[in-house]
Amino acid sequence: MLKKQLIMEKALELFAEQGFRATSVQQITDRCGISKGAFYLSFKSKDELILTLIDHFMMQITSDIDYLVKDSDDDKLLYEFYYTTYTFFHKHKDFAKLFMQEQMQTVNEELIVKMHQYNKLHEKAILSLVERVYGDRIKDTKYDLIFCIKSFMGMYAELFLYENVEIDFDLLSRSLVEKTNLLAKYMTIPFISQDYIPLIKYGKNQEVTKDQLLESMEQKMDEMEDSLEKESLLLLKQELITPSLSPAIVKGLIENxxxxxxxxxxxxxxEDYYEMKNEKRQDA
Known part of the structure; x- marks a missing residue:
């Protein structure tokens, strides 16, 4: 196991046991069996480690939802959205609880900005979902429906995050599909103004740049063993620097x-980078 991955895994164990603030770098290095110097070669500080863990956690669920929205059948999409989201948070419930507490307590500006970005990505995915499922039937109320769906997810998550209730996720997902369908059918008075719409559709005005992608890819390759995935990542990096591959090949490498x-x-x-490039090319 790579040292950075080891630190993240053992730190997660400690954070789940005693929280972010009560856990020291010394405790993390003792759990890993490494020196403090080895820790600081991977992370500049405990705060950077926490941000890396949160970033990893949020990107996992965000990418899962985005992939689901793009690839599921329309008649199963809403159910699979709820089921996938809830089972992911239940699987990682110790960290999810810590993460939610950290959001409420943090004064870390970098974390606040990052959470705003992920919130916008989440809203954008839900917007794509409701547009696919309901089409023009909800054209006037779809932005209100986004907030209803987000509220459902937060309220019912409390049952297993804080109340430790055993959850039948199949039943919960089917119940929420029914509730969402009723709202979509009978809501007639929109509240969300037109001013807010661009913030959802284009809220990722901090869209990732090519340089940021290249930096992230370099970092990931340093963390990976030699493999098909690492080779594919290297080819994707080269494609960003000097485009030469067909869209089909790029898509295949991303799937790898x-x-x-x-x-x-x-x-x-x-995927989002190339999607934005295509949209700009079509608008030109």
């Missing part, structure tokens, strides 16, 4: 890295 634990986020960002 999608399920690697270090590359899910990169796959999502690359």
């Amino acid at each position: 890295i999608r399920n690697h634990p270090h590359c899910k986020g990169i796959a999502y960002l690359l």
Whole structure:
């Protein structure tokens, strides 16, 4: 196991046991069996480690949802959205609880900005979902429906995050599909103004740049063993620098890295980067 990955895994164990603030770098290095110097070669500080863990956690669920929205059948999409989201948070519930507490307590500006970015990515994915499922039937209320769906997810997540209730996720997902369908059918008075719409559709005005992608890809390659995924990532990096491959080959290379634990986020960002490029080309 690579040292950075080891630190992240052992730190997660400690954070789940005693929280972010109560865990020291010394405790993390003791759990890993490494020196403090080795820790600081991987992370500049405990705060950077926390941000890296949160970034990894959020990018995993964001990329999973985005892939789901793009690839699921329309008649199953809403159910699979709820089911995938809830089972992911349940699987990682110790960290999810810590993460939610950190959001409420943090004064870390970098974390606040990052959470705003992920919130916008989440809203954008839900917008794509409701447009696919309901089409023009909800053209006036779809932005309100986004907030209803987000509220459902937060309220019911409390049952297993804080109340420790055993959850039937199939039943919960079917119940929320029914509730969402009822709202979509009977809502007639929109609240979300036109001023807010661009913030959802284009809220990622901090869109990832080519230089940021290249930096992230370099970092991920340093963390990976030699493999098909690493080779695919190298080819994608070369394609960003000097484009020469067909869209079909680029898409195939992205599929190669999608399920690697270090590359899910990169796959999502690359897809979004090329999607934005295509939209700009069509608008030109």
